[in-house]
Amino acid sequence: MSTPPSSGRPHIVIVGCGFGGLEAARKLQSADVDVTVIDKTNHHLFQPLLYQVATAGLAAPAIAAPVRVLFRGRPSITTLLGEVTDIDPKAQQVRLADGTLISWDHLIVAAGATHSYFGNDQWAQAAPGLKTLADAFEIRRRVLLSFEQAEVETDPAKRRALLTFAVIGGGPTGVEMAGTLAEIARHTLSGEFRRIDPASAEVLLIEGGPRVLQAMPESLSQRALEQLQKLGVQVRLNARVTSVEPHGLQVESPFSDGGAGVGTHHIPCNCVVWAAGVAASPLGRMLASATGAETDRAGRVKVQPDLSLPGHPNISVVGDLAAAMSHRPGHEPKPVPGVSPGAKQMGRAAAANILRRIAGQATEPFRYRDYGNLATIGRNSAVVDLGTPFGPLRFSGKSAWLFWLFAHVYFLIGFRNRFVVLLDWASAYWSFQRYARVVADATAKGKQP
């Protein structure tokens, strides 16, 4: 059941409507082409703020825009909800889970990434990651229910485990989650419980490397560490997780006295958040074997300088699914980091190159513009590392937090979303209240806790 548009114009199919897919579609929306965007959810997600949904600070609609609304006024763009299960480079078709076939003249695969448990996929149930709204809802549910169950629990050991939260991975997501969990425990929930003191909750941030926020300069990592500790987060560096179960985890870390070797200890804990590893969508390997392209260790597809696949100029891969290099004249190529600006720029560049191919022109190699890095730690503190024409600009603390706040709100889609997010954050700032605390199915069976 093949479904090409009948206009005779080139038909471009974009798989995935995250940052990469959305920017590609926007680049193509006024061109003389037909575009079909396929996503397995009905929304474009502003992932940098997903941890806010996971910590009940924002409701999902504030950070998610329905995809087909974005292209409402663009008849040349068709939006389909579906999961792509197969890509056929010879027939130039994708197949959806329900069997539908969709033909393309050009294909952009922007299917993104998911969690990697470093070969321990069995940890996924006990330690959800934070990549989708479903993830965020599950984490929020577990966090809120941990406090609820602790209020009813009479066994002190079980109560202690319920009030212990572990975040694995010291990148921006982990740092933001850990900082926010500490705030919830110390401030938001204060006064609401009678039998437990929520401020007594322990929040652990477990990082395998020597510092948090390893993509940022050392000085900012140090600032972030201090801010986290000030919030009461216990940061364990050089600590490897060796096992995750429903009621605890095993952590291997060096001895604190500096002695040789590592010690392993067990942490009873009912709520573990995985923010440690990212793996490319399984479509990556599928695409690679179908086209002969190579993948890296994380399953990302290695692309040419113009983001297309070797031997398949009409297939491009962008975003977290791509292992791409940035090409700057007179410099060595540098890997493009897996961050949202990278995905957006790649999406735009791949779309521009498709338009060049259609016009018979040569494509251009991709060049990533690194505008810097931001991470927030708590309600008063962030770290910002920007490149400017005058050199790097690094700052932290309250002003960094304000910068972080406005930068994130600016990039949200839609006036209403920006307004509601600012409203929620302003209320949260002054009152410590968090407005998205609803758990719909608190007593659903079979879910942990």
Place this chain on the structure above:
Amino acid sequence: MSTPPSSGRPHIVIVGCGFGGLEAARKLQSADVDVTVIDKTNHHLFQPLLYQVATAGLAAPAIAAPVRVLFRGRPSITTLLGEVTDIDPKAQQVRLADGTLISWDHLIVAAGATHSYFGNDQWAQAAPGLKTLADAFEIRRRVLLSFEQAEVETDPAKRRALLTFAVIGGGPTGVEMAGTLAEIARHTLSGEFRRIDPASAEVLLIEGGPRVLQAMPESLSQRALEQLQKLGVQVRLNARVTSVEPHGLQVESPFSDGGAGVGTHHIPCNCVVWAAGVAASPLGRMLASATGAETDRAGRVKVQPDLSLPGHPNISVVGDLAAAMSHRPGHEPKPVPGVSPGAKQMGRAAAANILRRIAGQATEPFRYRDYGNLATIGRNSAVVDLGTPFGPLRFSGKSAWLFWLFAHVYFLIGFRNRFVVLLDWASAYWSFQRYARVVADATAKGKQP
């Protein structure tokens, strides 16, 4: 593991934090008593606006207030999340699902109602009701995904079934759902689809009796019917549903030519909403058999004039779980309708009677003040039936809609919620956009559609 407060003051346990339980707790919050509120969710739900969540017009936090936040400044009120599975009138204890026992001196059971499928519980999977947030999310998911699947579907018969929506039950919930679904199809989604025309969706409202909104005067029922038809809703009166399956329903209705007997026809339809029958929580029957009280056909517990159980003056039942009468001096007792003002007034009255008992005073019979009825049909139209000192006041149309809007917003909890709801409705009014359209798990297996 018995957990009474240790203060020596009377301990009142309230089961359920809907309208009845919340008002009872508020009545007791300043009294010299200890109160424990037990609910199986973590939120108090403003049920009259649940259909807005089900139709993606509002996000859940706008109509749900976290219970323990409501009593934050009240040390005498403890909130517990749990499901009461057993009530022991002799030992004066309730048991939670996890085995916890909680003792009480006085008990108010306000556990509410759930759906009744008139003995056909197997219809529940194909035709969810609308009583909880989980219900609303499921309906929203099915509605939005119906349009999404229709966009991909190539078989015309299957597409027709996907674009047919049936609402069963012509009370306020059914009328509001049907009217809103018609608006979504005709206005909200216009321009967003390329292969289907969402305005071609059929919305059916199936009512077993001779008119919609049977609790309201006939003139207003007639207005509502006209408004629904103007929105394109097909209203089938005197129509009984005889079977509900995942892909269609069987309806038995009189012949349109007025001939004797009834005809049965099959309606292919993938999205059915059940708004037809209400049954009391199973705690009703449990309580009745434990205390010797009687229940009515819907499982509601028959209470004394002061809302307590016969022979058990320290157990009261309020809200949708109670079959209560309103006692007005010089008049015949009248049944209290199962609406939110009824539940609120009963909650307050039961709490007041408990305080009288504690003080050694006589209790008072409950008197329901009927302030009238409202129902909205679409964005411009509602019907309002109010009692005033000068007689009944009935009106419909745009002014009724404004009245309905402000009345509902007024009764929401919290300044932020009122503000956000007004914002969402203002935006929706001007732009037809609905801001809570996110479906988190569109491709989850095992769920229909």
